[in-house]
Amino acid sequence: MKEKFLNQTNPNVSVDCVIFGFDGVELKVLLVQRDLQDNLEIQDDTLVLPGDLIRDNEDLDEAASRVLTGLTGIRSVFLEQIGAFGNPNRLSKGKDRTWLEAVRLKPDARVITVGYFALINIKNYKIKPAGFAKHVVWHDYKVVEELGFDHNEILDAAIRILRNKLYREPVGFKLLPRKFSLHHLYCLYNEIMDAEIDRRNFRRRMLKTGFLKETDEFQEGVPHKPARLYTFVKKEFENVSRKNFKFY
Amino acid sequence: MKEKFLNQTNPNVSVDCVIFGFDGVELKVLLVQRDLQDNLEIQDDTLVLPGDLIRDNEDLDEAASRVLTGLTGIRSVFLEQIGAFGNPNRLSKGKDRTWLEAVRLKPDARVITVGYFALINIKNYKIKPAGFAKHVVWHDYKVVEELGFDHNEILDAAIRILRNKLYREPVGFKLLPRKFSLHHLYCLYNEIMDAEIDRRNFRRRMLKTGFLKETDEFQEGVPHKPARLYTFVKKEFENVSRKNFKFY
DNA sequence: CCAAAAGTGTTGATGCTACACCCATGA
DNA sequence: TCATGGGTGTAGCATCAACACTTTTGG
Numbered sequence: 001m002k003e004k005f006l007n008q009t010n011p012n013v014s015v016d017c018v019i020f021g022f023d024g025v026e027l028k029v030l031l032v033q034r035d036l037q038d039n040l041e042i043q044d045d046t047l048v049l050p051g052d053l054i055r056d057n058e059d060l061d062e063a064a065s066r067v068l069t070g071l072t073g074i075r076s077v078f079l080e081q082i083g084a085f086g087n088p089n090r091l092s093k094g095k096d097r098t099w100l101e102a103v104r105l106k107p108d109a110r111v112i113t114v115g116y117f118a119l120i121n122i123k124n125y126k127i128k129p130a131g132f133a134k135h136v137v138w139h140d141y142k143v144v145e146e147l148g149f150d151h152n153e154i155l156d157a158a159i160r161i162l163r164n165k166l167y168r169e170p171v172g173f174k175l176l177p178r179k180f181s182l183h184h185l186y187c188l189y190n191e192i193m194d195a196e197i198d199r200r201n202f203r204r205r206m207l208k209t210g211f212l213k214e215t216d217e218f219q220e221g222v223p224h225k226p227a228r229l230y231t232f233v234k235k236e237f238e239n240v241s242r243k244n245f246k247f248y
Numbered sequence: 249m250k251e252k253f254l255n256q257t258n259p260n261v262s263v264d265c266v267i268f269g270f271d272g273v274e275l276k277v278l279l280v281q282r283d284l285q286d287n288l289e290i291q292d293d294t295l296v297l298p299g300d301l302i303r304d305n306e307d308l309d310e311a312a313s314r315v316l317t318g319l320t321g322i323r324s325v326f327l328e329q330i331g332a333f334g335n336p337n338r339l340s341k342g343k344d345r346t347w348l349e350a351v352r353l354k355p356d357a358r359v360i361t362v363g364y365f366a367l368i369n370i371k372n373y374k375i376k377p378a379g380f381a382k383h384v385v386w387h388d389y390k391v392v393e394e395l396g397f398d399h400n401e402i403l404d405a406a407i408r409i410l411r412n413k414l415y416r417e418p419v420g421f422k423l424l425p426r427k428f429s430l431h432h433l434y435c436l437y438n439e440i441m442d443a444e445i446d447r448r449n450f451r452r453r454m455l456k457t458g459f460l461k462e463t464d465e466f467q468e469g470v471p472h473k474p475a476r477l478y479t480f481v482k483k484e485f486e487n488v489s490r491k492n493f494k495f496y
Numbered sequence: 497c498c499a500a501a502a503g504t505g506t507t508g509a510t511g512c513t514a515c516a517c518c519c520a521t522g523a
Numbered sequence: 524t525c526a527t528g529g530g531t532g533t534a535g536c537a538t539c540a541a542c543a544c545t546t547t548t549g550g
């Protein structure tokens with residue numbers, strides 16, 4: 001069952017998505033276990049980032065969107081390019097070659113991949129395993145081991161960019177439900193950065209940004225004083241670099 | 249005279265380099281005027297970024313290096329990826345198509361390009377116009393008009409990244425001679441950022457970083473007190489993001 | 497009443513801005 | 524001696540880190 005749309009597919013360029021989620025405690029990455037389709041006699045439980053070759057009529061961003069939507073059903077989401085990865089040997093590990101030969105029309109073609117990273121609210125979306133990847137897992141970021149191809153490298157680049165972004169731009173909200181407590185946000189920062197931030201200073205600084213609007217709602221069913229819930233509101237954000245803004 | 253090495257060249261992936269220089273007053277970009285080689289009857293004075301299709305055995309970084317070296321003779325230099333540009337219509341402007349048909353083996357192939365940006369010391373190197381580009385110009389960044397393909401977009405991305413880098417990392421030095429005065433560095437920052445920085449505070453902050461080592465040399469032949477020259481020394485630079493370092 | 501987390505204030509240290517002034521050199 | 528830029532110092536303000544304490548809920 002090789003690729004349909006063969007004439008519409010560019011054999012030399014692919015996209016791969018690092019999709020981050022946060023379950024309240026741990027940072028998660030969406031990984032797929034690639035399968036060998038027809039060749040059921042071969043075992044391959046290698047985990048990889050979701051990705052695909054691009055089609056001739058689509059932009060890179062669109063290709064990444066397509067992969068993401070196919071996997072999760074999500075349409076509009078925070079999705080940003082990481083960069084291109086083009087090591088000539090990036091497909092030459094043994095297991096990777098086996099897989100390529102089983103699945104690709106031109107298994108020997110050199111492929112440059114463009115990495116993307118996405119931030120999604122893990123609770124809102126149910127993963128729907130689609131097409132080429134039967135098994136989809138939210139995997140704890142901290143215990144990711146060896147992935148297929150050069151995907152560890154892509155993941156490393158993604159986390160670096162995520163930390164930087166979290167530090168300077170209001171993006172953490174994308175990983176949370178629409179309404180969230182400051183404690184929730186605080187946990188997220190503490191988990192993703194590996195810093196121990198002062199709880200009280202964090203709260204003050206966040207509120208000062210003007211990006212948070214308080215709602216009239218509170219936590220429910222907690223065995224302590226329920227926290228107020230906030231929403232994120234976009235505010236003018238001119239000259240990040242000029243103002244040297246920071247978020248923790 | 250179409251491409252040699254046809255079987256070694258990947259028709260779908262190219263690199264393009266934004267090469268910055270600083271002449272003491274203005275920020276410059278290295279542009280090439282593409283020519284039509286055999287088709288001398290057609291006029292085309294469009295300026296483009298230097299670039300080329302990648303070869304099958306080379307990494308993206310290597311391809312960018314090759315372009316840079318071919319043009320300037322420089323080997324080791326600050327060269328960093330900007331990202332991939334893959335709009336399906338990026339090659340479809342009229343003049344661009346004419347050029348592609350004259351020069352490329354597969355003029356209709358879709359090409360994704362990977363942008364790079366380089367910082368070089370403009371004075372140390374003489375441009376040697378090589379092969380495919382007869383005319384090479386140091387062009388004032390501020391007055392760049394419409395370039396070929398999507399190269400304005402790539403240039404925009406590059407300047408954005410340059411400003412950010414300059415703000416947070418010690419890279420300005422790469423644009424200057426090995427020994428330079430603080431005034432020289434100050435002019436560079438003032439020009440590239442569009443800020444009016446306080447001269448005295450700038451000096452203090454720069455010196456405090458520990459990246460500058462004073463030499464025993466001074467400016468010569470200036471009609472005022474000659475300034476001391478400094479060199480850049482690498483120092484440990486751990487946790488930029490943690491320390492919220494800034495350079496002006 | 498207790499545990500557990502929400503939420504508010506304060507203080508001292510640091511760093512930065514916005515200045516004014518003197519110095520050395522060539523013409 | 525003048526013009527030009529080099530080089531140093533400082534006072535006040537803003538910001539941030541490191542703290543302790545009170546409040547509100549469920550059990």
